[in-house]
Every structure is written in structure tokens, then in C-alpha cells.
Amino acid sequence: MDNTLAAMKTAMRVLAAVNDKREPDTADLTELRRLAPLLADMPADELACDVIKQALQRRDALRKALRAAP
Helix, strand or coil: CHHHHHHHHHHHHHHHHHHCCCCCCHHHHHHHHHHCHHHCCCCHHHHHHHHHHHHHHHHHHHHHHHHHCC
């Protein structure tokens, strides 16, 4: 779950930068593109939103799996 949280934190930093009308950190953008290579050509805000969406979906799937385990 730590990777999921790290992905969301990175995406939130990018969204904060976009919201403040400044360039997101290059390392954060590189990390988002690594996390979602098929979406790498999207604008930074859309990429960040999709990374958050994917992270939440993974976290939800993990929680469901843990609840279903004996």
C-alpha cells in the first residue's frame, strides 16, 4: 500500500503545481509517466488524475482481497 500512497502524493504535488499555475517538478512528472506509461502523453493534470484513479482502484482491490481472505 506504500506504493499506492506514494503515487497519490506525487500526483497531488503535480495537481497543486498546475492549480498554482506553475510548472510541476520534472521528477514528479517523470514518476507519473513511469507509473502510467500508456498515458504519458496526456497533459500533466489529466495524467495526475488518472494516476490517482488507478491508485485508488488498486487500494480498493487490495482491501477487498484482504477482507475476503480467511
